Amino acid sequence: MKIEIWSDVACPWCFIGKRRFEAALAEFPHRDAVEVTWRSYQLDPTLPEHYDGTELEYLSTRKGMPPQQVSQMFDHVAQQASGEGLDYHFDKVVVANSFMAHRLIHLAAAHGRQDAAKERLLSDHFEHGKDIGSREYLASLGKDLGIPSGELEELFTTDKYADDVRSDVEEARSLGISGVPFFVIDRKFGLSGAQPAATFTAALDQAWQDANPLVLVNSGEGDACGPDGCTV
Template identity: 80%
Template sequence: MKIEIWSDVACPWCYIGKRRFETALAAFPHRETVEVQWRSYQLDPSLPDHYDGTELDYLSTRKGMAPAQVTGMFAHVADQARGEGLNFRFDDVVVANSFTAHRLIHLAAAHGQQDAAKERLLSDHFEHGKDIGSRDYLTSLGLDLGIGATELEDLFTTDRYADDVRLDFEEGRALGITGVPFFVIDRKFGLSGAQPAETFATALEQAWRDSRPPEMVSPVGGGDACGPEGCAT
């Protein structure tokens, strides 16, 4: 079973959804057969590499939301995050474009470290006030994941993986994805948003059943029956 998850590292519900999905996956009896692939999505591709302002400023000025509304939203999201063991600190969030961070996730995937990169970026962005648009920060993260300095230098001095990130965007649009997180199971089932763990569990079980061929039943006994050639007499 393959599960593709479109999300943005600048999306708070994507981190909450990741935790809830992981809770469901940990309890799934067939979890060893599940392949998870993180796909790129940007909530605001027009955002500059570094935005001179707080998350509150950004949402209230660029998104046209009233400051009081944004503050209330922060409180609600942070409360939901705490329920998943996460400590969101919106006052410390550094607003930055996430495109290069998505490129780093693709590079990490080539080293078998995709989930680790995704987890660190989300945690560092929402819990530790790190600048996900900073080359220094992303280099440090890459080194922590065991990626060589030469490869990281190449990432930042070329457009390596840029096309892969854009392809994720295009595939998401083709699937009708307009918000994240969005979970696609075997390209047959789609779940939008940070669903409760119970909903993810139900979806996993349903997808598993639907992907299994019907089991053959071994006949027992020789009772009278009908077949293509007629009925027993």
């Protein structure tokens, strides 16, 4: 079973959704048969590599949201994150364009480290105030992930994986995805948002049953018991 998750590093609900999905997957009996792929999505591709301002200022000025409403939203999201064991600090978030970070995730995928890259980027962005637009930070992260320095240098000096990021974003549009996180199972089932773990569990069960229907062989033969008794 293949699960594709469209997500942005700059999306607070994406980290919460990741935790809830992971909780459901951990209890799924067929989890070893599940392949998870992270797809790129950008909530605001127009952001500069670095934005001079806080997350509150960014949402207030660029999104037109009243500061008080933004603060209330931060409190609500942070509370939801805490329920999943996450420690958000919106006052420390560094606002930056996530395009390069998405390219790094694609590079990490080539080394079997995609989920580890996604996890670190989300945690560093929302819990530790790291600058996901900083090449110095991304290079350090790549090194921690075991990616060769030559490949990291190539990432920063060429357009490698840029088309992969754009392709993911374009594919999201073609699938009608307008917000993240968004989970697609076997290109048949779609779940929008950071759903409760129970919802992910139900979706996984339904998708598995759909892909592996029960086939009855010689169902009309053989002794059995029913509501009216057993065959003799």
